[in-house]
Amino acid sequence: MMLKPLADRVVVKPSQAEEMTKGGIIVPDTAKEKPVWGEVIAVGPGKISDEGKIIAMEVKVGNKVLYGKYSGTEVTVEGEELLLMRESDIFAIMPK
Secondary structure (H helix, E strand, C coil), X not given: CCCXXXXXXXXXXXXXXXXXXXXXXXXXXXXXXXXCEEEEEEECCCEECCCCCEECCCCCCCCEEEECCCCCEEEEECCEEEEEXXXXXXXXXXXX
16 A cells, blocks of 8 residues: 555554344445444554654554544545544554
């Protein structure tokens, strides 16, 4: 992938929306909710502090993360839908 985020930005590949409920009911496209978790596929170098030092990122490539429903900016790169967001928009790193 040729997308390299700057500063404290993160590129996330959202998870797929559920096709079927636990009870076996198929969910139509119009009723599917936006996913709120995904996999980090690229991270920037980190935020620059007031002193000019780079504050390292906590999230790493490959982490599964939980983020806000309306967080980030949707972009399409090489036919793949991705989210570009700040690290502060991520609520938690999910356990493996």
